[in-house]
Amino acid sequence: xxxxxxxxxxxxxxxxxxxxxxxxxxxxxxxxxxxxxxxxxxxxxxxxxxxxxxxxxxxxxxxxxxxxxxxxxxxxxxxxxxxxxxxxxxxxxxxxxxxxxxxxxxxxxxxxxxxxxxxxxxxxxxxxxxxxxxxxxxxxxxxxxxxxxxxxxxxxxxxxxxxxxxxxxxxxxxxxxxxxxxxxxxxxxxxxxxxxxxxxxxxxxxxxxxxxxxxxxxxxxxxxxxxxxxxxxxxxxxxxxxxxxxxxxxxxxxxxxxxxxxxxxxxxxxxxxxxxxxxxxxxxxxxxxxxxxxxxxxxxxxxxxxxxxxxxxxxxxxxxxxxxxxxxxxxxxxxxxxxxxxxxxxxxxxxxxxxxxxxxxxxxxxxxxxxxxxxxxxxxxxxxxxxxxxxxxxxxx
Numbered sequence: 060x061x062x063x064x065x066x067x068x069x070x071x072x073x074x075x076x077x078x079x080x081x082x083x084x085x086x087x088x089x090x091x092x093x094x095x096x097x098x099x100x101x102x103x104x105x106x107x108x109x110x111x112x113x114x115x116x117x118x119x120x121x122x123x124x125x126x127x128x129x130x131x132x133x134x135x136x137x138x139x140x141x142x143x144x145x146x147x148x149x150x151x152x153x154x155x156x157x158x159x160x161x162x163x164x165x166x167x168x169x170x171x172x173x174x175x176x177x178x179x180x181x182x183x184x185x186x187x188x189x190x191x192x193x194x195x196x197x198x199x200x201x202x203x204x205x206x207x208x209x210x211x212x213x214x215x216x217x218x219x220x221x222x223x224x225x226x227x228x229x230x231x232x233x234x235x236x237x238x239x240x241x242x243x244x245x246x247x248x249x250x251x252x253x254x255x256x257x258x259x260x261x262x263x264x265x266x267x268x269x270x271x272x273x274x275x276x277x278x279x280x281x282x283x284x285x286x287x288x289x290x291x292x293x294x295x296x297x298x299x300x301x302x303x304x305x306x307x308x309x310x311x312x313x314x315x316x317x318x319x320x321x322x323x324x325x326x327x328x329x330x331x332x333x334x335x336x337x338x339x340x341x342x343x344x345x346x347x348x349x350x351x352x353x354x355x356x357x358x359x360x361x362x363x364x365x366x367x368x369x370x371x372x373x374x375x376x377x378x379x380x381x382x383x384x385x386x387x388x389x390x391x392x393x394x395x396x397x398x399x400x401x402x403x404x405x406x407x408x409x410x411x412x413x414x415x416x417x418x419x420x421x422x423x424x425x426x427x428x429x430x431x432x433x434x435x436x437x438x439x440x441x442x443x444x445x446x447x448x449x450x451x452x453x454x455x456x
Contacts, residue, residue: 060455061227063102063201068111070167074197074222075102075229076214076450078206078434079117079135090138094421095206097142098434102203102229103170104143112165114196116153116214118177118207126178139172147172154179154192162196176214187220189213194221203229205236206413206435208450209442219453226454231434236451238431239442242410247372248274253364253395255280255378256415259303263310264444265377270313275367277322279356279380279391283344286311286323292345295329296352322367326357328381328388335385355381356391365398374399376420377412377440383419392419400428412439 077099082091090096106113120130133149140147148165152158153173165171173196176182181189190213194200200222202208207215219226228236242250252273254262259282269276278286281298288294289304290311314321327344329351330337341357342348356364368374376399380391396419403409409429411420414436420426433439438448 068106068109071111071198073106073111074200076116076202076204078204098231110167113170115172119175132175182213185211187217190217199225201229203231205232208448209438211449215450216453249371250373251275251371253277253376257281259285275320287345295347324356324360326359327353328355330354355388361394368398368402374409376416379415396423400425
């Protein structure tokens with residue numbers, strides 16, 4: 060596989076797939092979180108410094124009816140120009156004569172943003188003809204969209220086939236893979252994985268894969284209560300996947316066989332309704348009264364989890380401990396975030412696995428106190444599940 064620093068970009072028009080699927084402020088329409096844009100800057104600036112022109116391809120939202128103004132990438136132009144520090148040209152289409160003319164007229168050092176590739180249904184279908192049309196815009200292809208690497212879409216996967224000797228990953232993609240491999244291939248022990256979120260079914264494969272690697276697995280969030288019910292506990296109205304209870308018992312059995320310690324929250328913050336203003340109290344996690352539901356881990360669980368994390372050398376965090384978006388139920392996730400930061404300060408390597416975990420670490424202002432915050436929740440999850448990422452595989456073949 061080729062890398063950026065082994066390629067000559069001088070006078071090249073570089074087709075750069077990025078992930079600019081960023082949130083917009085509902086009131087102002089401005090970019091609310093520019094992390095993904097800033098994450099692409101090292102690759103963009105490197106190509107420009109090497110004398111290339113950059114043609115940016117990205118998706119944005121999930122348009123259903125072709126071109127829709129609310130999904131136009133033109134909305135991110137002001138933020139993109141501010142981040143890059145120069146004018147960015149915009150093409151109102153990503154294929155066709157006008158798009159091709161704009162790409163052809165681009166000079167070295169200039170940047171062109173193409174309109175949302177998902178305005179064409181062929182994009183998500185992985186259509187080879189659509190990929191070929193996109194490929195006509197550039198001389199070479201760089202994929203830096205790790206957040207979309209698990210999708211076999213036209214602009215991430217089949218497009219690479221039209222650049223057999225001129226395709227490579229960008230610095231962001233390379234960084235994501237390198238940091239993921241620190242977890243999976245060159246692990247310092249003890250290795251603790253924190254797995255949270257609502258559903259066991261969403262995390263079965265990653266937990267089963269982690270049983271082969273981890274010393275400790277901390278399980279929090281809604282998924283923990285399927286485990287408690289499987290073990291005969293009372294969980295009130297807490298989240299539970301009845302059809303996954305046998306899976307939970309199997310995971311516990313496999314962990315015991317492999318000498319992996321599974322940590323479930325000994326206590327929980329429970330509420331009488333799913334609301335920020337609900338009545339709350341602390342309860343043992345396996346003895347939750349009827350009509351009450353667990354929405355966060357409790358104080359004792361926070362201490363238990365912190366103790367494990369502070370004695371870890373490698374930490375992977377994927378999924379929150381509770382409904383951290385509500386202040387009343389943020390303490391468990393906040394406690395884990397601070398424990399991960401403290402462990403990192405003491406020399407541990409910590410990887411925050413995108414999605415809600417990345418949102419949490421940002422909410423609590425700790426993004427600079429951990430080793431790496433991934434930009435790709437779904438892609439990273441699939442990588443840790445042992446799946447091959449189509450967007451990555453396309454750069455190798």
